[in-house]
Amino acid sequence: MDDKYKDIDSLLGGLFPSNTLRELFERKTQALGISLTVACNILGVQLRALNGILNGTQKTVDITILSKVANFLQVPREQVVNLYLEAIEKNFPTATISAKKVEFIKENFDLAVLRKAKWIDNITDFEHIEKRLTARLGLKSILEYRKPAVDVAFCVGSFEPKNGLTRAIWIKAAQACFAEIDxxxxxxxxxxxxxxxxxxxxxxxxxxxxxxxxxxxxxxxxxxxxxxxxxxxxxxxxxxxxxxxxxxxxxxxxxxxxxxxxxxxxxxxxxxxxxxxxxxxxxxxxxxxxxxxxxxxxxxxxxxxxxxxxxSLDKVEQIKRYIHDAGYVEQFAADNHVHPSIVYAQCAHAMPKSRSAWALARKHSPxxxxxxxxxxxxxxxxxxxxxxxxxxxxxxxx
Known part of the structure; x- marks a missing residue:
């Protein structure tokens, strides 16, 4: 950028710290007391094309139009180009996830399982995957993720679980909730x-x-x-x-x-x-x-x-012969301060080969x-x- 524009940029930045290209243009037309249509005539640009540039909705543009806009606004061409690119970026984000992050995600997460669980919507959009997983785990970047320690209580020696990637993220998700509750x-x-x-x-x-x-x-x-x-x-x-x-x-x-x-x-x-x-x-x-x-x-x-x-098992022994009498079970449960479904479930566990006991447990469980x-x-x-x-x-x- 030419040195002669530095002071202008500084002044404009101080006056209009959050200007968009459209805001600058509308302020100029108001100062001149002219309409947008008249401005288009002065620039020799169609209204639709000008709106596309000012709004950042027109991806391709004749660079000479940006030069004309800069002359009209009496600001450096570089400033107009930068404001146009900012508007384009807002409407058409171009951010991409790095190859390092893609490889990290593939190595540390079972994406098919996470999609089935509805934690992510697909297994190919890695920007989406990073956004979802960092949100769920309370991270700023997916590269912050670390698998939990393999040493767990009661184990003698090392234990390598199946589905280790899925178990790891389940653990980390729970820990994120605990940390947030604090x-x-x-x-x-x-x-x-x-x-x-x-x-x-x-x-x-x-x-x-x-x-x-x-x-x-x-x-x-x-x-x-x-x-x-x-x-x-x-x-x-x-x-x-x-x-x-x-x-x-x-x-x-x-x-x-x-x-x-x-x-x-x-x-x-x-x-x-x-x-x-x-x-x-x-x-x-x-x-x-x-x-x-x-x-x-x-x-x-x-x-x-x-x-x-x-x-208790003693109570199961008392009630299991009456398990088909719903009224009796309900009263027995009330006397023992539990929901009836717990009576049915405990009886079913005590009689694992009884299909009717398990059917009753399913029927009476909310x-x-x-x-x-x-x-x-x-x-x-x-x-x-x-x-x-x-x-x-x-x-x-x-």
Whole structure:
């Protein structure tokens, strides 16, 4: 740029710091007291072509027209060209994702699984993929993504899970939610134990029970979120160490209302009895994939705790002969402060070969998604995790 234009550019930048080309042009015509049509005649340009340049909707342009516009506005040609290019960029974005990012995404994510889960819309538009994944994981750039540590609680030696890429992003997505909630309460084990005598009763309220329990747990330093299970994973739940506090994620991959509660109390058993190991190893995933005896033993203990707390085997023995009497089951459930679906589910688990018991369990189970705002669906629109979590924080994490 010629030196003689530097002062002009500086002056114009100070006077009109956010001018578009159209704003500059309209200000000039107003100062001259002429219409846009008259200006076109002066420039020798058709109105449609001029509008295309001023709005940035005309991709191809005769460079001499930009020179005429600059002379008309009495500003440097470079300024007019830059303003025109800015307008074009707004209407026709040309940003592209780097080859490094494309390779990184291919190496770290199973795109077919994420599309099936509706986290992304396609597997070829890598700008779209980066935008969706960074939003879901609370990142600024996809290159910030790091797989979680492979050391997990209760494992003896290394454990290489199947579907490792999908498991990793599921873990990181849960951790993004925990970080956003940022529970301010200290973990109080004694306060958690005192809560237990009244938690089971909340199962009787399908619409509000689980959110209210999540709020109660939040105030004793235990954060709980629901998260969509991803295809190829059969994860019931997990317990994490987030800033020295227990954080639980549960899923509705089976779709049964009782399963959500069972998963919650399973994870709470890990919090109560296994927290020291989980805190040291950062997290524990509750699924059936890890067949190490050390892991299976802890899983069995947590299952027993959840089963006995919700509806014990002794109670199953008392009720199972009357399982086809809906009225009797409903009253028995009320007497024991649980939702009837939990009675049916526990009886079905105690009689795994009984088709009728499982049919009754399915018939009398509300949909899991009925009981609380479904976290997974909330993220399908591609909004950032902090935006999605804000109303949930107001509703439950207070």
């Amino acid at each position: 529970n301010p309460y200290a973990y109080d084990r004694e306060a958690l134990i005192k809560l237990f005598p009244r938690l089971r009763w909340y199962t009787t309220n399908v619409q509000r029970g689980l959110p209210e329990v999540i709020g109660l747990l939040h105030r004793v330093g235990v954060t709980v979120v629901l998260q969509q299970s991803l295809p190829t994973l059969q994860l019931r739940g997990a317990t994490f160490n987030q800033n020295g506090k227990p954080c639980i994620v549960i899923t509705d991959y089976v779709g049964f209302y009782p399963t959500l509660w069972f998963a919650l109390f399973h994870e709470l058993a890990h919090v109560l009895f296994d927290w020291d190991e989980i805190r040291e190893n950062q997290y524990h995933i509750s699924d059936d994939e890890n067949t190490q005896l050390s892991v299976q033993a802890r899983e069995h203990e947590a299952n027993t705790f959840a089963r006995e707390y919700l509806f 949909a899991a998604s009925d009981c609380v705002h479904y976290f997974g669906a909330a993220f399908e629109g591609g909004e950032r995790v902090e935006t999605i979590m804000q109303p949930l924080k107001t509703a439950m994490y207070i």
